[in-house]
Amino acid sequence: MPTVAAPSARIQQQAADRLAALATPPGALGRLGDLAVWVASCQGQVPPRPLDKVRLVIFAGDHGVAEHGVSAFPASITGAMVRTFLAGKAGVNALAQAHGVAVRVLDIGVAEGFSDLDDESHAALTAYKIRAGSGAIHLEDALTAEETEAALAAGASVAREEIAVGAQLLISGDMGIGNTTPAAAMVAAALGLPAAEVVGRGTGVTEDVLQRKAAIVDAALARAGARTDDPVQTLAALGSADLAATTGYLLTAARHGVPVLLDGLMSVACALTADRIEPGAAAWYAAGHRSTEPAQSLALDKLGMQPLLDLGLRLGEGSGAVAAVPVVRSAVALLRDVALLAELGN
Numbered sequence: 001m002p003t004v005a006a007p008s009a010r011i012q013q014q015a016a017d018r019l020a021a022l023a024t025p026p027g028a029l030g031r032l033g034d035l036a037v038w039v040a041s042c043q044g045q046v047p048p049r050p051l052d053k054v055r056l057v058i059f060a061g062d063h064g065v066a067e068h069g070v071s072a073f074p075a076s077i078t079g080a081m082v083r084t085f086l087a088g089k090a091g092v093n094a095l096a097q098a099h100g101v102a103v104r105v106l107d108i109g110v111a112e113g114f115s116d117l118d119d120e121s122h123a124a125l126t127a128y129k130i131r132a133g134s135g136a137i138h139l140e141d142a143l144t145a146e147e148t149e150a151a152l153a154a155g156a157s158v159a160r161e162e163i164a165v166g167a168q169l170l171i172s173g174d175m176g177i178g179n180t181t182p183a184a185a186m187v188a189a190a191l192g193l194p195a196a197e198v199v200g201r202g203t204g205v206t207e208d209v210l211q212r213k214a215a216i217v218d219a220a221l222a223r224a225g226a227r228t229d230d231p232v233q234t235l236a237a238l239g240s241a242d243l244a245a246t247t248g249y250l251l252t253a254a255r256h257g258v259p260v261l262l263d264g265l266m267s268v269a270c271a272l273t274a275d276r277i278e279p280g281a282a283a284w285y286a287a288g289h290r291s292t293e294p295a296q297s298l299a300l301d302k303l304g305m306q307p308l309l310d311l312g313l314r315l316g317e318g319s320g321a322v323a324a325v326p327v328v329r330s331a332v333a334l335l336r337d338v339a340l341l342a343e344l345g346n
């Protein structure tokens, strides 16, 4: 099985040595110190470079399960929110604007066609479109094997484009009504857990809907059977076009040695899947925040990650990761700009 090469252990040691030598009491920087060492090891450079180019890609898609009562909102919101991202008016746009993060939105599997957009916007939005909506996972596969490979390849191309324009830190965001259902199913499949332990309230569903969501995830897991042993087949059976593309994006970032700040459930479910496809990928990821979805916390535990923020956020879109960007920049500033204890005049 191919594995992803780890960030440089030599640079990690150099960064840890610099951290220990700063004009601060040992350990006083807490997890900011660990975070700075991780960034330096990913960059292969001590001190680390400032993170000027942080880029978010939002992978949008519709999900067949949304027609089966798993969300508090109708599927038509997916396309409406895509337009809102393009207009720069969504929750994550406000955060990205505040923190100097570039935002790109892609229609990977949205049901509607966006034919009213001007040619240039339409071409940019749909350049990597795989299909209009993904299958309802309790009844049918989300994707064919060919669509799964195409979506993984699309995400990989997007990551290469982002890296080519200088991305130093990448973030994935999600938009798709119903997407917490397939993402929870992917986590259940990877961790061998029953639906009742992974499903959460998503957009804020009632107890009745939560029960239905669990039944749908259990039916989907039973339908997928032993295919859940394989991460790519899991994406085909239980995922979606947008989740497969997100997985390809995260995997390619790791392969190219570009660090990633993970967001909520969809981002972390895909990170877990990327690390199942190529063990070692997760060494290039840090957890931006803890969302309210149980499957996100379970997946973070499995990956051995402690999130930077825990604000009760359950928005998605990449918002939790973007909110954590100033924390990562703070860590970098400390390891770069603080004097060494040995330099103090005393």
Ligand SMILES: Cc1cc2ncn([C@H]3O[C@H](COP(=O)(O)O)[C@@H](O)[C@H]3O)c2cc1C
Pocket (backbone or CB within 6 Å): 070, 071, 072, 073, 077, 078, 081, 174, 175, 176, 177, 178, 179, 180, 181, 201, 202, 203, 204, 205, 315, 316, 317
């Ligand atoms: C207005 C609005 C904006 C959003 N932005 C992200 N999501 C998030 O909520 C949805 C997932 O929750 P569920 O599985 O319960 O549908 C996804 O669209 C996700 O991107 C939104 C949802 C809504 C309604």
Ligand SMILES: O=C(O)c1cccnc1
Pocket (backbone or CB within 6 Å): 180, 201, 202, 203, 263, 264, 265, 266, 291, 292, 293, 296, 313, 314, 315, 316, 317
């Ligand atoms: O975990 C998330 O990112 C999340 C939770 C609820 C709805 N949308 C996203």
